Amino acid sequence: MREFTAPALARVDRNANLTDFIVNNAAHDPHHVSFRRRIGSQWHDVTAGQFLYEVTEIAQGFIAAGINPGDRVAILSRTRYEWTLVDFAIWSAGAVTVPIYETSSAEQVQWILSDSRAVACIAETPELSSVVADLKPDLPQLHAVWQIEDAPPPGDVGSFTSLRRNGVGIPEAVVEARRSTVNAESIATLIYTSGTTGRPKGCALTHQNFLAEVMNVTAQLGEIFERPNCSTLLFLPLAHVFARVIQLASVYQGVTLGHSSDVKNLLDDFAAFRPTFLLAVPRVFEKVYNSATQKAEAAGKGKIFARAVTIAIAYSEAIETGTLTPKLRMQRSFYSALVYRKLRKSLGGRATHAISGGSALGSRLGHFYRGIGLTVLEGYGLTETTAAITVNPSRGAKIGTVGQPVPGTTIRIADDGEVLAKGPIVFGGYWRNEAATDDAIDPQGWFHTGDIGALDEDGFLSITGRKKEIIVTAGGKNVAPAVIEDRIRAHALVSQVMVVGDNEPFIGALITVDEEALEPWKATQGKTGSVTDLLTDPDLLAAIDEAVQYGNKAVSKAESVRKYHIIARDWTVEQGQLTPSMKLKRNVVMKEHEADINAIYGR
Template structure:
């Protein structure tokens, strides 16, 4: 199939903007908890009325400080309650939010603030303040900086104390649906990030149709979601706006370091994450079971869950015997996994990278369905996702209602719809290259089945062509290899080479446990063990599993274990955990060359 569409389920307002949502919530659900914030280690609920009042107070401060309609205001912070508060306050002042990852380098901050023409910035920490202060002479348009950890809210509230309510009401209503809401700078796996202009219409079309299609996951007063993805990323922004649009209770935490504890204290009904989060949950549970001498039980339970999920797609459904085994393991194993995930959730939404069919079946089999989705910054996050009631695990689902997916003659995925971005900021050439007759060219290669379910098979620019002329899409085998507990990242190489090979990094969290179980010296690092026969054999098993998913010509013949992990700080992955392939290839050119020395 070459094209598929679904009718819209949500009518985008002809005028108005995203600030209408918080006023509607305060009017229709005044005492409903729409937010929760951490204070003194405990969650404190914020009602719709309270949230609107705090947004208005911050917006008054922005207006009093000279922020004008259409001005760009940068927001540099980890994911936290204040991020959401100031995002809506910026909109309520008639301005445009420019999110910046809190891990961004001074050079990246300078580029984003300078390119966007930001006149003000709200930053999180003294470190961010210092970074911005050092750049002030190179940012002539930047006038104001407020720091969250120095009570930015209190400062803005005091500054706007004399601003009349009518002024903020007037400012809130200035932007219409087609005006910019935000400029999100793409992660930039190659070159400088481009500013992707997303309008209020884009968010209405995206979040409204997601909420309507996944209605059981967004029940007001019953459902809640914990956001631990970067709010500066478009996927995190989808969670924020969708939660407010529904509305459901939204909690924010800055990272996944203590994710298990946060999930158990917040107890969300819905979890949003990237595949690495769900891989960690599975691998951690399996490693703990093995350490407790219950590894065989866990493995049997996992195989039963996968078999049970696969049987759900058959006309006959699971057999009596499989149902019985599944019931037994539900008490012994699955209930414990549910507790790790907070104990209340039945669904998760995963994006950013392929989840993997086996992992998808495992989670559905334990009664915690992970709905995979696919999208880009330019499509305001999800342009396809699995519906809750019609899943096809192994695909990224059907198109967002109200949009169209098309497969071009060369296999590229094209997208059309109201959720597609307006333009790249001050970059007409890049906009013209990405858009053609209203269709956005994603750069991804995929297929559509007869029911409109999309499967992504690779990136056009990442296709590897071996010396023998074989085209290889690296994503499939990389995802399978990376699913192994010991593997942190895998990058397939082989363009113009006689065969396909791979660079592999070791997950530091699991290396210590593996080393202890295999008699290696305490404190051993990947650098110490990269040539160790036992570690090589363990990684070979992961490679063998990956090779099972592809043809012989596409399989990995050799691999190299690298001495350290790829990190955002090292410059090898983006904040959304995507590999910067060109940077890795350059920095590890010697390692790649070593793979092909006969």
């Protein structure tokens, strides 16, 4: 199939804007618990009425500080309650939010503040405030910086308390008037695409883009968002469009929302918060699975766990094919009591669904999680499409695909296999960059995603590779690296994989080791030492060989990895090899590991 359109389930009023969500919530049920805010180790309820009051208070502070309609205000912070609070306050003051990842370098922060022409910035910590304060002399339009944390701010940076206090003299009617200046066509945010090459581009998303996305996706996934006492814990960076849409969808549907930035203790937060649905990138689901596998093996229950995995996958596959038997139901029930219940409890015990995006989860893990009682719905999208352009339905999901078009969206497959999109969720262009806009949107209005994919007869999309990442070997074979990379990365000991082989005689790979997973593996194997010490260890090599061979099963011989090189140091966002959304910066890795790639090919 070359094209598929999903009819819209909701239409956007041209006079609407995103602040309508919180105003309507407070008017409809001011005592509803809209948020659970963590202060220290305790979670505190925030009602819809209280949230609107706090948003208005911050908006008054912005107006008192001279922020005008259409002005850009940056947020430089990890995911936390105040991020959401400030986001709505910026819109309530008639302004535009510019998110910046807290992991960004000073140079990246300067570029975004300069290119967006931000007039103010909210920074989370004294360290981040100092970064902005140091840049301020070179940013003439940036006239105000405030700090979220209570610690003394540096230089002329103001406190969050002072921002609230300064707006006392501004009547609430002024905020309402400002809020009313914003309509669906107004720009809501400039999200600078992290990108894998070059300077980030400011993606201008309107209130209509977000409204169309949120209203249609939540209608499409009503079983998840309309469940009684529905809640979710947001831990992905709110600077990324995926988390931002879930934030808005939760507020729109009255889902109780919590925030966490402590990824290392995420399971503890799940246990305390007990969300009814989750959202994450595939790496999170891989780590939960790998950790459970290692714990079972360390406890001498590896065979039981492996059997439980087999039954869970078989159960999910039988659901999809309509071949579920009484015997399989009974086996699944047995392992649910023995294994699956504990896994679900580690995620809080109440979650029935999860939404995954950013990269491919893989069919095996998709079937495993559905088999244990947590249906992971894969979706697909970009910043330019306001997050998802496709998502799997809560009922009738096709594991291994990224779902059907979001209602109101059309997907087309071009002659070269590229995925094209059109609809109200597709952005209108990049901020102050007409050339980049013309490259992304053709004269007929189709947005070119840069990804290669296929549509089945029911409109389910499968992504098979990235157009710009297609590797062409010396023998002329076209290879999409994502397929085999996802399979290899599924192994517990593997952290990251990058397939190489452009203009080379065969396909090779660079592989990094997951240091968290390495520790329990060393304990079971009686090993000591770091990754560097174990690079030639026969047992580690055998484990990585196993991962590579599993990956090779998914592709033809010409596409399979013949040789690989284990890298002693993992790739991270902080060191610059990964984008904040955990995508590989292939050009960076290629440059840093030129010698390792040469070694693969005997040079």
